[in-house]
Amino acid sequence: MNPRSPSGLDAFLDPAAHVLLVRDPALGPGEVAALGRFTARADQRSLTSPMTDELGAVLEQVDAVVVVVRDRVALRRAVAAAQGLPRAERVACVLLELVGQPPTLVPSRTWPRLTSLAVDTADGGARVHASFAAPVPAGQVLAELARRTSPAHLMAPGWPVLGARLDQPHHWPPGDALAIVGSEAALRDPAPDDTADVLLLDTPPDGTAEAPHPVTGRVQVTRVPTGTLSLGPLDDVVLNPVGFSRRPTVPAAHLRPLAGGRHLLQVRAPGATDVVVDSRAGLGDGHVEQLRPYTGVHVDWDGGDGPVSYARVVAGLAMAGVPLTADPVPAWARALLVPALVAELDRDADLTDDLAREVRSIRLRRAALAGHGAGAWRRGTADTVDVRPEPATRVSVLLTTRRPDMLEHALRQVGRQRGADLELQLTTHGFDADPALLAAFAERSGVPVTAVGAPTDRSFGNVLDDAARRASGDVLLKMDDDDWYGPDFVTDLLLARGYSGADLVGCPPEFLFVEPLWVTVRRRDVTERYTSVVAGGTMMVSREAYAAVGGFRDTRKYVDANLFRALRAAGGTIYRTHGLNYLLRRQSAGHTWEPGLGYFVSRGRSRQQWRGFRPSPLLEHEPTDRPARTPHEEPPG
Known part of the structure; x- marks a missing residue:
């Protein structure tokens, strides 16, 4: 911040007699001095300090609270500890660094009336300050601002309820207003009805037997996180592949210690x-x-403030999709990073090739998000105690076909998905499926299937809507009968749904096999972005969003486009993740959209073209899924 720039915070805070200035623990007093002249008279503390007065009593109310954090990662990490802040009529939050849109306050209906709100993005950061007609809990205001860093409606980490010491911020779970942060004595106090299920501490319990808590019926568990759990939860709402660049402009670099500070x-x-x-x-x-x-x-595996801190940086880079190469992974890092991430780091990678570079990024981010993201870490913690974790997301695949000759191919694409809880809602449009074929599919894949025949005169939109309303899953996934899908297609969509918070996620039709021309095309699609459309055969939509817009429209064509349009009109979000798990097949006829084959092979729309069948490496296609050759096919180039 420029100390000579006029501070709107000074004018905002001038009427306040008692200003409580709370810094993120990673910031020092000197780093907030440039915010305005009010800092000289403020009651300045770290967020790790007890919020008590000079007599040791809990500080219940002040005139104004100002919370200063480095960025959105720090803002979300501060949420748990901030629930102990006092009430105030004036609340401000300062982000010293801002990436993307600033968080904007949406007042709760339970709060006093909002009398003023200002957002300033000067000097590369963001300042949000709000005043109310009566005092409001400052921690709730901070939690609402943190919630606005993601388009997800709710910021609900799930069970178990976690507890951490106020002076151990590395254990504070991100974006978790339900977590309990305080002194160790307060955390172990059996009297409150909001006790933590698991205490995350740096020292083991003393072995004293404890009685089950009267509310939970369980003994409170103390855990000193070890192994991969010792990295703590990495915030995948902020550290994720959104904005990944497919065309780098800077050469590859090294991660090395900075001279003069081993922790840097x-x-x-x-x-x-x-x-x-x-x-x-x-x-x-x-x-x-x-x-x-x-x-x-x-x-290089050198530097940092100890192995855990260093491994957190590496895992965070991988989660964000930064393509990494590495020296041989040392034993200490193997003990801290999940095996899938270690295995990928152990492989050689050619980052000079754009496609190989993106494949490397996807495999790294998949391993890191699934192993070190906040949700994965919480599930791993729950597995160590007798607490029910958040259940896996159930995916209902909606598959509709009017081509009996494509049914076996379509079933193989569903059956080869790994790491996801699936059910299949199959609709045969104008014919009945062979029961023996379906029984064999269910036994081989473990995916339960419900098959329904629909008359040919029933519209495509109604057929899909019927299947959606029969489905029991948490999310609905439309797949097409003639396209190819990689085995991690569903799991990557679920990861994208988690880190984007979008109502609908999907892929672009980046890879196309134009069968009549026997050509594979890679299009110039932009990915890892919020967008307006995705490929219809890849769209995964939450059940809540689907119901809110009324489902698929009763039309014979453009059912996907109509759903996108309705969702955007309702204020929903659509996210497009990478397209390397998907290969769209174009035939000479039989599609609901027919722009002509020339549209798909146009040089202006394609980045690369190959003669023959050339899917992405992530498709991991099997020989039985290769299209049948024709007399006109040339060997792949």
Whole structure:
């Protein structure tokens, strides 16, 4: 912040006699001095400090609360501890660094009337300040701002309820207003009705037997996280592949210790501004934005504030989709990083090839998100105690076909999905499926199938809507009968749904096999972005969003486009993840949209073209799924 710039916070806080200025624990007093003249008279504390007065009594109310954090990662991490902040009529939040849109306050209906609201994005950060007709809990205001860092309606991490010490911020779970943060004595107090299920502490319990809590019926468990859980939850709402750049403009760099401070890590590449990461504070969204143009980052396994801090930085880079290469992974890192991530880091990768670079990024992010993301970490923690974790998302696949000759192919694409809880709602449009074929599919894949025949005069939209309303899953996934799908297609969509918070996620038709011309085309699609459309055979929509817009429209064509239009009109969000798990097949006829084959092979729309069948490496196609050759086919080029 520029100390000479006029501060709107000064004018906002002038009427307040008692201003409580609370810093994120990673910030020092000098880093907030430039915010305005009010800092000289403020009651300034770290978020790790007890919120008590000079006599030790709990600070219930002040005139104004100002919370200062580094970025969105720090904002979300501060939520749990901020629930102990006092009430105030004036509440402000300052982000020293801002990536993307600033969080904007949407007042709760339970709060006093909002009398003023201002958002300022000057000096590369963001300042949000709001005043109310009566005092409001400052922690609730901070939680609402953190919620606005994601388009998801709710910020609900799920069970178990976690507890952490106020002076151990590395254990504070991100975006978790339900977590309990305080002194160890307060955390172990059996009197309150909001006790934690699991205490995350740096020291083991003393062995004293405890009685079951009267509310939970369970003994409160103390855990000193070890192994992969010791990294703690990495915030995948902020550290994720959104904004991944397919065309890097900066050479590959190395992650190395910065001279003069072992805890500081430096990413340096020729012709680029150095990126410096304080491993004690961890990776921030500003670091990720700076690294997007880089071809990749090589990990030397040297430096940082200890192995856990270093491994957190590496896992965060992988979660964000930064392409990584590495020296041989040392034993200490193998003990901290999930095996799938270690296995990928152990493989060689050619980052000079755009497609190979993106494949590397996808495999890294998949392993890191599934193993170190906040949800995965919480499920891993729940598995160590007698607490029910958040259940897996159930996916209902909607598959409609009017081509009996494509049914076996379509069933194979559903059956080869791995790592997901599926059911299949199959509709045969104008014919009946062979029961023996369906029984064999269900036995081989373990996917329950419900098959219904529909008359040919029933519209495509109604056929799909009928299947959706029969489905029992949490999300609905439309798949097409003639396309190809990689085995991680569903799991990658679920990951994208988690980190994007979007109502509908899907892929672009990036890879196409134009069968009559026997050509594979890779299109120039932009991915890892919020968008207006995705490929119809890849769209996964939440049941709530589907019901809110009335489902598929009663039409014979453009059923996908109508759903997209309705969702956008309702204020919903659509996210497009990578397209390397999907290969769209175009035949000479039989599609609901027929722009002509020339449209798909146009040089202006394609990035690469190959003669023959050339799917993405992530498709992992089987020989039985290759299209039958024709006399005109040439060997793949």
